[in-house]
Every structure is written in C-alpha cells, then in structure tokens.
Amino acid sequence: MDVRVRYAPSPTGLQHIGGIRTALYNYFFARSQGGKFILRVEDTDRERYSDESLEDLYSTLDWLGIKWDEGPVVGGPCGPYIQSERFDIYKQYAQQLVKEGKAYYCYCSAERLEALRKEQTESKSEYQGYDRHCANLTDEERAEYERQGIKPVIRFRVPTEGKTTFHDILMGDISRRNRDISPDPIILKSDGFPTYHLANVIDDHLMGITHIMRAQEWIPSGPLHVLLYQAFGWEIPQYCHLPMVMGKDRQKLSKRHGSTAVRDFRAKGYLPEAIINYVALVGWSLDGSTEFFTREELEKCFTLSGIHKSPAIFDYKKLDWFNGQYIRACSDERLVSLIVPYLQEAGFVHDPMTEEESSKVAALVKPAKERMKVLSDIVPLSAFIFRDEPVTDKSVYIAKGSDEEKTVKALSEGSRILISGLKEGKAQAQIEEELAALSTALEIKVNGVFQPIRVAITNSAVSLPLFDSIELLGLDEAERRLCRGLSILEEK
C-alpha cells in the first residue's frame, strides 16, 4: 500500500518549531517511502482563523523547500484540501450518525455547560465533562427547543462500558476505558462547522491517509477517533504520535521560551538548511553520530524507528552552532546575496547597491563568514564601514598589559609603520613583523600595538582583523581615522 501522510495545521497562528517538525517528519517519511505528502488546512475555527496565518504556512513551507504533493494551491484528487470548503461533507456525515443513533442533537447553552463545569471542579467530582443532558430527548422536547430558535450542536455518543484500544507505531498499544473518554464530545458546532475530531477523521479517511503522524498531545483523543472510525465502519489508519518539543522548563515550547515562529528565525538570519537539520534531530536520530543532513538526505534516510519516544528540549544554542556551520559552508556568492538585505535594512547600502558597495560587500564576506552565527550578525560586524562613530573612551584603546603612554606611542609609531608600509606596497607579513618589533621595543605584547590601531580604525574593541578592515575602509579613510584616534588619545 502506498504511504499517504498529511500535515494538517490550523491557520490560527504562525508556523512554529513544533508544527514544522511534525510537517518535516511527515514529509520525510512520505519521501523515504515513495509515498505522498498532503497538506490540509484545518480552518474550522473561524474565530481564531487569520489570513496571515495561512500565508505564513505557505511561505514557511516554501522557504524550507517542503513541497506538498496534494493540497491547496496544487490541488489533487481528494480536494478541496481546505476544510472550510468541505462544509457540506461534514454536515452530511454528522447527520448520518444522528440518523443511525450514534450521535444526537444537543441544545444546552454555553451558560449551562459553564455552570456544569464549575460545579464539577468545585465539588472535585470524579466525573468530568458533559452530563449527557440531551442524550435522550423526545421529539416533542426537540421541537420545543427548535421553536425557541436554539441552534443545536451534534454530539457523538461515547459508550460508557468497555474500553477502546489503538496501536501506535512508537508507543505500542494504548487503551482507555470508554468511560474515561470525554463524554459525548461535540462533533458539529452550532455554526454548522465540524470540530477537529470529526473533520479530521472524515478527511483522513476520504483522503486515504495511511499514517497519522502528529504530536503526542493528541494521544488522549486517539480512542475517540477510533470510535468515530468504527461508527463510520472505516479502516483505522496507522498511528505514530511524535514526541513533543519542549522549552527549557520542560513545558510545551511556546513564545515565552523565545522565538518559536519559523518566520522569526528566518528574519534573524537562520538558514533553512540549519533549521531543517537541527529540527530533524530533535526527537530523531539516524545512528547517534551522524549530525549533518541535507533535506535531500533526510528524504532518503528518514526512518520511523529512529524517532524517540520521550519529549525533547529545544536547544537554541545547538541551532546557533548548526547555523554557524551552514553559514561557513555557504559559497561567498550565496552569502553575499543572503547578507545584502540585512545591510539594506540597516541603511548601510542602497537598494540596488552601487558598484562600490557591492565590491565592498563581496570583500566583507570573507572575514565576516567565520564570525557569524546568524545572518543579522553582519550588521554590527560591518557597521564601522558604513558609519563612523569613534570610540572616545581612552581605556578601550589601551590593551591589557599596556598603559596610556605606551599606547600613544604604539598608535603614533604603529600608524606610521602601517600606512607607509601599505603605501609602499609591503607584504602584510612584513608590516606585521615591524609592528611586532615595535611592541618589543615598547616592552608590551603585540596586541598592545594592534589594539589601539584596530580601535581607531574599526571604532570597536571587537572587530574584524586589522588588514581586512583597512581594505574594506580604504587606505585614506583608515589613515584619517588613525590620526583622529591619536588626537583622541592625546586629548587631556
């Protein structure tokens, strides 16, 4: 049987790490099995729905390079793939269950349910949930409610006896006594829209889904879904509940742990390949030692058996490390194209760049490459080239082990060696040697000479290497800044 899996998010928020991990696992599993990956939009909650979320879904998957075989935009034989466009299907199936006595209309008000819930929690009653008030209404009672214009919901009759078991590929058999399943959950809301449980079961069946891979938070509703499949007389798909992604505090990963929206990671300058690589490894491993995977490799080697059972904490630091690795693996050309938007946003270069700017950026990439964890790091790293905010605090110029007097000498003499050396076209190594000799003469460390020079030129104690910086700045500008640095130091 051909594998058919789906990612079925609800467009009620931005795509986050947890969601995208589920998408990735489904996608990789489908590809590795030569099956189909289907995207379905579960937009049955029209109160929380937003267009922005839907756009974010498409753009995020697109950015990650995840292509769906069937779904919105691309279509497919089981469409439509947006649940709000399948309104009538759900209604029809829900009514079928009512007709067969497997579901019933309920006219209870939100107020009554609220009061019921409150009473149950206050009395610490063991019994939680709906009291099946409308389970056995007579035709007369129903007619009366209808006359009052009350819009009913449809509730699914859950057996009170027996237990329901389903098999999970990872977890094994999971069973629950039927009396512990939420009593008679709503499957069709009063606005005519289905709830998740109904729509999900119907669509998974109609779309021929063979494996349901979703987060472990769905385990508790597994038995209910099985009951629904049985009520319809449908074959139950295979279940594979994925471990949750947690924050540092071991709670479900959420905004308070930092950025979780993929869009935010993208904006900060994380590369899609780093996100894919790291996220794939949160809850899955191939062999415990391979750590670099391209999307294409994962499409081949992903296995269900490599998925871990226990929840995993999302480690931002390790993501940073992966991102740094991928940045360093970028070609200079690609890195330039990735960096330019950040420079433009900072107002450092024009859009489009002038010729001078683009040659500067091309030169910038080399020394900056190994200093970046995220693309946005390029802004502080390159600010000295495009802006000039001199350091006026003298102590910044003075290296450890040196003092003000020696620093003044180092800067004035060092500048002379440097500038004349460069003008004469001396080799970098030669100039370095002369600067080192100066430091020996002054009885300070080599950095005692380099530091004031670098601070004067790059306006920072932490910067790109000196000779790269001068090249980026131009010799004239470098000379100007050196003079100014000296005058700052000599000021009383």
Place this chain on the structure above:
RNA sequence: GGUUCCUUCGUCUAAUGGUUAGGACAGGAGAUUCUCAGUCUCUAAAUAGGGGUUCGAUUCCCCUAGGAACUACCA
C-alpha cells in the same frame, strides 16, 4: 483531581542481555592568531530510586519517585 504517556551526561542522543556506557552542543583547559571569532587538541559530565528475572542488566518484569500531555461549540 482523573486518564494516558515518558525517564541514559546540563541539552540532543548511541548502545535493544556481555562496551573502559559512544558521539554532538553547551561548559572547562590548552594550541593557533592583532581583538573577537573560527579551527585543532584535551577534559569534566549520565543509565531517577528500589526490588526482581538472569551467569550477566541501560536493555526484560514489578513498585516508587519525578516530569509531561489531555480533561473547550481550540486545534
């Protein structure tokens, strides 16, 4: 509270009856270099606890403890 699931270094994980319990990130130390990075080397760090089964348990079983998820006209 009830139900269900989970438990190897701080973190992600490997090892499914026999290993000095391996790798990676983070941490520490060192080397390199003009700072910062990067790179390289070294280092510390774990089988939650208690019972079984077995010649032998990280691995199988039970109990305890801890954690998580769910318990909506949200998904």
